[in-house]
Amino acid sequence: MLGKLDWSAIPFDQPIPLAAGAVVLVAILAVLAWVVAKGHLPYLWHEWITSVDHKRIGVMYILLASVMLLRGGSDAIMMRIQQAVAYQSQGYLPPEHYNQIFSAHGTIMIFFVAMPFVIGLMNLVVPLQLGVRDVAFPTLNSVGFWMTATGALLVNISLVVGEFARTGWLAFPPLSELSYSPGVGVDYYAWSLQISGVGTLVAGINLVTTVLKLRTKGMNYLRMPMFCWTTLASNLLIVAAFPILTATLAMLLLDRYLGFHFFTNEAGGNVMMFMNLIWAWGHPEVYILVLPAFGIFSEVVSTFSGKALFGYRSMVLATMAICVISFMVWLHHFFTMGAGPDVNAIFGIASMIIAVPTGVKIYNWLFTMYGGRIRFATPMLWAVGFMVTFIVGGLTGVLLAVPPADFMLHNSMFLVAHFHNVIIGGVLFGAFAGFEYWFPKAFGFRLDERWGRAAFWFTFLGFYVTFMPLYIAGMLGMTRRMQHYDVAAWRPWMIVAAVGMAVLTIGVIGQIVQLVVSIRNREALRDRTGDPWDGRSLEWATSSPPPVFNFAFNPDVRGEDAYWDMKVHARQQSLEHDRPDYQDIEMPRNSPTGFVCAFFATIMGFALIWHIWWMVVLGGLGAWATFVVFAWRDHDEYVIPAEDVAAIDRINREERRGLVSMAGTV
Amino acid sequence: MSDQTHARTDHDLAPGEEEQHSVGARILGYVVGLALALLLTATSFFIAGTDLVWQPSIPVALIVLAIAQMGVHLVFFLHITTGPDNTNNVLALAFGLLVVFLVVGGTVWIMAHLNANMPPMDQIMRMQ
Numbered sequence: 001m002l003g004k005l006d007w008s009a010i011p012f013d014q015p016i017p018l019a020a021g022a023v024v025l026v027a028i029l030a031v032l033a034w035v036v037a038k039g040h041l042p043y044l045w046h047e048w049i050t051s052v053d054h055k056r057i058g059v060m061y062i063l064l065a066s067v068m069l070l071r072g073g074s075d076a077i078m079m080r081i082q083q084a085v086a087y088q089s090q091g092y093l094p095p096e097h098y099n100q101i102f103s104a105h106g107t108i109m110i111f112f113v114a115m116p117f118v119i120g121l122m123n124l125v126v127p128l129q130l131g132v133r134d135v136a137f138p139t140l141n142s143v144g145f146w147m148t149a150t151g152a153l154l155v156n157i158s159l160v161v162g163e164f165a166r167t168g169w170l171a172f173p174p175l176s177e178l179s180y181s182p183g184v185g186v187d188y189y190a191w192s193l194q195i196s197g198v199g200t201l202v203a204g205i206n207l208v209t210t211v212l213k214l215r216t217k218g219m220n221y222l223r224m225p226m227f228c229w230t231t232l233a234s235n236l237l238i239v240a241a242f243p244i245l246t247a248t249l250a251m252l253l254l255d256r257y258l259g260f261h262f263f264t265n266e267a268g269g270n271v272m273m274f275m276n277l278i279w280a281w282g283h284p285e286v287y288i289l290v291l292p293a294f295g296i297f298s299e300v301v302s303t304f305s306g307k308a309l310f311g312y313r314s315m316v317l318a319t320m321a322i323c324v325i326s327f328m329v330w331l332h333h334f335f336t337m338g339a340g341p342d343v344n345a346i347f348g349i350a351s352m353i354i355a356v357p358t359g360v361k362i363y364n365w366l367f368t369m370y371g372g373r374i375r376f377a378t379p380m381l382w383a384v385g386f387m388v389t390f391i392v393g394g395l396t397g398v399l400l401a402v403p404p405a406d407f408m409l410h411n412s413m414f415l416v417a418h419f420h421n422v423i424i425g426g427v428l429f430g431a432f433a434g435f436e437y438w439f440p441k442a443f444g445f446r447l448d449e450r451w452g453r454a455a456f457w458f459t460f461l462g463f464y465v466t467f468m469p470l471y472i473a474g475m476l477g478m479t480r481r482m483q484h485y486d487v488a489a490w491r492p493w494m495i496v497a498a499v500g501m502a503v504l505t506i507g508v509i510g511q512i513v514q515l516v517v518s519i520r521n522r523e524a525l526r527d528r529t530g531d532p533w534d535g536r537s538l539e540w541a542t543s544s545p546p547p548v549f550n551f552a553f554n555p556d557v558r559g560e561d562a563y564w565d566m567k568v569h570a571r572q573q574s575l576e577h578d579r580p581d582y583q584d585i586e587m588p589r590n591s592p593t594g595f596v597c598a599f600f601a602t603i604m605g606f607a608l609i610w611h612i613w614w615m616v617v618l619g620g621l622g623a624w625a626t627f628v629v630f631a632w633r634d635h636d637e638y639v640i641p642a643e644d645v646a647a648i649d650r651i652n653r654e655e656r657r658g659l660v661s662m663a664g665t666v
Numbered sequence: 667m668s669d670q671t672h673a674r675t676d677h678d679l680a681p682g683e684e685e686q687h688s689v690g691a692r693i694l695g696y697v698v699g700l701a702l703a704l705l706l707t708a709t710s711f712f713i714a715g716t717d718l719v720w721q722p723s724i725p726v727a728l729i730v731l732a733i734a735q736m737g738v739h740l741v742f743f744l745h746i747t748t749g750p751d752n753t754n755n756v757l758a759l760a761f762g763l764l765v766v767f768l769v770v771g772g773t774v775w776i777m778a779h780l781n782a783n784m785p786p787m788d789q790i791m792r793m794q
Contacts, residue, residue, distance in 0.1 A: 212754055240765045272780055273773075280769050327768045331776055338784040339776050 003611035004184065009162045014097065020074075021160035050590040052138035053548055054123050057145050059442055061120025062435065064145075068112040068152055073508060075105035077501055080466070084498035086484035087491045098483045099166035100185065104155065106169025107189060110285070111196060112152040114423065117431040118292040119148075119203050122231045125438055126207060128539035128546060129225045131216030131555040131562070134588060136209035137202075139630065142594030144203040150598045151196025154605050158188040162609070165189040168481065170282065171252065173263035173274050178256050186256065187609040190249045195605050197246050204238030207231055216538070218557035222316070225537040226302075226309055229316050230295030233323040234288050240327070241284035248277040275334045283330040287322055290422070293430025294319070294361055297383045300433050301365045303533050304380040305372030308561050311364040318357035318364075325354045335406045344403040351401035355394060362387060377533070378452035382433035385460045389425030393418060396471070414474025417467045424463055432459075432511070440532045444544040445525040451514035459507030465500030469493035528655040536564040543652035549585045549640060552649035582646040586637045593630040597623050699742025706735045 011017055035041055048056055078101055082091045093101065127135055135141050158164040165185040167176045176186045211232045215224070252274070254260040261267040263274040302309040309315060331339065331347035365387060374380065396418040400406050409415060440446045473493040478485065518525055531540040538555055539546075541563045559565050604619025606612075710731045713724055740746040746755055 236761065240761070244769065270777075272784075273777065276773055276776055280773070324764070327765055328772075331772070337780065339779040340783045343776055343779045 001612075003607070003613070005161075005610040005612065009184075009610075010160060011163070016093075016097070017159050024156070025160075045592075046590065049595050050142075050592045052134075052142050052588050052590055052594075054127050054135045054138065054141060055442065055546060057141050058120045058122075058124030061116045061123060061145055061148070064149055064152060065113050065115075065117035065120060065431070068108050068116070069508075071156065072105050072108040072113055073505070075101045075108070077505060079105065080494075080498045080501040083482065083485075083494045086482075087488070087494070088486050089484060091484055093483070095483045096163075096166060099481075100164045102481055103165045103168055103171075103185075103189070104158075107165075107193070108152075108155060109423075110169065110289075111193060112148070112155065114289045114427050114431070115196075115200060116148055116152075118234070118289060118427070119200070119207075121296065121431065121434045121438065122207055122227075122234075122292055123203075124442060125434075125539055126210060126228055126231050127214070128441070128542065128550055129228050129537050130211065130214060130219055131538045131541075131551060131557065132210070132214045133550050133585070135206050136214055137206050138588040139591045139593055139636075140202050141206050142591065143597055144199040144201075144206065144594075146594040146598030147199030147202070147601060148196045149199075150602045150605065151192040151199070153602055154188060154192035154195070154609070157606065158185070162188065170278050172278075173252065173255070173269075173271050174265045176252060177264050179264075184609050186252075190253050190256075191605045191608050194246060194249055194253075195601050197242055197249075198601075200238060201242045201246075204235040204242065207235040208239060211235075216551075216554045216557060219562070220557075222313070223557055223560050223562065225295075226298035226312070226315055226319075227292070227295035227537075229319050230291040230298075233319045234291040236323060237284045237288045237291075237326060241281045241288065244277060244281040245285075248274065248281065251277075272334075272337055275337060276330075279330040279333040280327075282333065284326045286422075287326040289427045290430070291319060291322065293386075293427050293434075296430045296434040296437070297365060297386060298361075299537065300379045300383045300437050301368050302561075303437075303535050304375045304377060304383075305369045306375075306534070307368055307372040308536070308564075309364065310367035310370075311360075312560060314360055315364050318360040321357040322354060325350065325357070329354055332401055332406070335403045336410045341403075348401050348403045348406075352398055355398050355401075358394060362391065377436075378447065378449060378456060379433045379437035379533075381453060381456045382429045382436065385456065386425055386429040386433070389429065389460075389463065390422060393421030393425050397422060409474060411480055412474035413470045413478045413480055416480045417470035417474060420467050420470075424467075432456075437533070438539070440527045441530075441539055441544050441546070443522075444527060445518065445522040446527055446532055448514050448518045448521065448525065451510055451517055455507050455510030455514055457507075458503055458510055462500050462503030462505070462507050465503055466497050467500070469496040469500070473497075530652060530656065531563075536561040538562050541566060543648075543655070547645075547648045549587055549645065552582060552585075552645050553580060580649075582642040582649070584642050585640045585645055587640060589636055589638050591630065591633075591636075593626055596626045600626065695742055699738055702738045702742070703735060706731050706738065710735075 035044060048060065051057065078093065079098070082093045082098060085091045086093075091098075123135065123141065127133070155164070162184040165171055165176065165181070165188065167181060167186060167189070171186055171189055174180055211224070211228055251260070251262040255262050255264060255269070261269040263269050263271055265271065298309055298315065329347055329351045331343060332351045335344050335348070365383075376384075396414070400409060400415065400418060436447055436452055470493070473490050476487070476489050476493075478487070478490045527544050530543040530546075532544070533540070538551075538557070541555060542551055555562065555566070600619045600622035602619075604616055604623065607615030607619055710728055713719070713727050713731070716724075719727070740759070744755075746752060746759060748756070
């Protein structure tokens with residue numbers, strides 16, 4: 001009846017996950033009870049859960065990423081403490097628990113923190129920057145988000161029902177095959193990634209189509225803001241690379257469920273093919289994450305330097321070059337597998353070449369700042385912190401791209417330090433910069449600057465104190481993923497790293513406090529102009545938060561930095577005073593399709609993990625029926641009458657009039 | 667929403683969006699495509715079994731026919747043209763082909779070298 005599921009799946013003998021799970025469960029129930037008791041449920045359902053508005057979906061993506069960041073961060077804290085205490089002892093985490101923690105940490109941080117954070121920011125901002133009213137496929141967008149949430153939910157269920165993979169974040173066979181991992185851990189891993197992979201793929205298709213097909217009048221490719229270009233490149237990579245991940249995990253699942261031998265040791269399976277395929281996805285994946293961050297920094301650096309981006313066209317070229325070259329370097333993740341000097345040399349050189357367009361970008365940002373009137377607001381602090389940190393991470397990356405050096409450093413703590421250096425210093429700093437920068441746009445009030453600065457400095461310093469010691473430990477020969485060790489020379493560095501982790505944690509708490517303080521002081525921090533930073537691109541041309549239709553009129557773009565041009569233009573000709581001719585606007589209707597599909601996908605995923613076959617059929621049929629009902633809908637749009645559009649737009653025009661007379665100084 | 671899409675359609679059409687042709691002309695296009703595809707398929711089966719041509723030329727002929735088949739599909743069914751309204755589709759095809767070429771070609775190359783350099787343990791034992 002219930003497949004492999006019975007009471008032994010609940011880890012009653014392990015207090016840590018059980019207590020954590022109980023606390024989370026109580027918290028969720030308390031929030032739900034509060035929502036129901038206060039009568040917020042209808043609002044939540046109609047305005048958020050079923051919303052197909054790209055801005056709201058973007059906000060929900062970022063909320064998901066933030067919650068999962070706390071989960072992945074807790075795993076990180078536990079690992080740092082374990083390695084600080086586990087010198088010539090077992091520490092406080094038994095090996096099978098420690099292995100689950102580092103696997104969950106990697107999986108969560110990449111798939112359920114970094115990915116939703118950058119996809120959320122792209123969703124929130126790109127249609128606004130392109131001057132359009134929504135993404136190309138609004139309901140599909142909602143389906144994509146809820147599928148990602150399903151994956152995150154399944155990973156979290158594994159905390160209390162069953163176990164998570166003990167195989168590392170990429171589940172290398174033969175360890176991840178049935179003979180070595182007979183439990184449900186790898187199944188939790190694979191099915192949550194398959195389901196959230198569907199979500200990522202549709203988000204990618206959606207954003208590529210949006211950038212290619214929906215641009216406002218005059219928004220040529222070479223007038224698009226840099227963030228739109230990096231979004232295009234990143235989503236092209238999603239569309240090209242994620243099918244490889246899906247196919248690879250499908251083959252692993254066939255091995256595990258139906259006795260195939262793709263990656264087994266025996267019967268002609270080839271373990272090395274798994275490494276090859278997973279990294280053919282995995283390397284483009286790191287550029288999927290970091291390219292949008294590069295776009296965010298381009299926007300932030302240009303805005304806070306008060307200058308147009310230096311070398312816009314070289315930046316576009318560098319972005320697209322990275323997009324293509326990222327598919328030519330994947331072997332550098334397994335130089336030591338033994339493909340030989342010819343293969344290693346070619347891929348090593350390609351890996352060094354990809355640093356060139358990245359270096360071009362760094363110089364472009366520096367030259368954008370040069371001679372500018374720089375304001376060190378919180379987003380700009382993250383951008384400058386990124387430049388310093390990312391250069392260090394990039395240089396250690398070029399070092400690792402040299403095959404002989406990689407033979408020494410492969411799978412050591414040096415590698416761990418390197419990829420945290422580029423992912424935290426690149427992607428996470430970028431996500432935080434984007435969060436601080438676009439928060440006023442999404443919610444209509446700024447974030448508290450004092451707490452923002454404090455959070456930045458603690459995170460920045462905490463990062464260095466945590467990860468620089470790991471470089472040294474790696475040089476001293478410490479391998480990654482050690483549950484305990486007996487080498488005295490490593491011990492001090494592990495203790496320093498644990499201290500750094502504490503500083504990092506203060507930084508994260510600082511950001512939570514910043515959010516709470518800002519929400520409390522929101523009236524004082526209110527931005528009525530829609531343009532709090534004296535911005536340059538079109539998202540600042542509408543109110544904050546933008547109306548559901550984004551723009552009362554499709555903006556007419558006449559050059560790069562479209563909104564900056566408009567401000568200059570309006571100041572010279574006082575065009576703000578004309579009385580425009582408002583028209584009815586058609587917008588897509590909200591739809592529960594995404595949420596209901598994801599509900600059934602959760603049931604199906606859980607049933608697949610536990611081999612409950614009748615429930616698999618039930619979930620599959622439910623999801624399919626939801627799709628059919630959606631496909632048969634009669635009314636998919638509603639009309640906002642011209643008077644309403646006028647009423648909403650006039651308020652914004654009034655607020656903005658004062659701004660235009662001040663800003664837009666050339 | 668809709669006004670933006672319509673404003674752009676005269677520059678850039680997705681496959682199946684062409685409105686200027688009549689239904690008859692479009693059906694004719696599909697019929698011609700189907701006929702060519704069937705002809706190429708039949709020829710491939712015929713060539714594979716025949717002894718009328720020089721035998722070593724058969725694999726080459728099959729490769730040529732397969733590429734022609736892909737071309738027929740792209741032109742008649744996926745509506746890839748060289749027209750200026752089709753730039754996005756051609757670029758998407760080129761990017762897709764490049765990625766497939768890199769991943770498949772790279773994989774074959776890497777795995778061939780691995781097979782040569784890293785034989786299974788029992789083979790190494792036998793060599794010693």
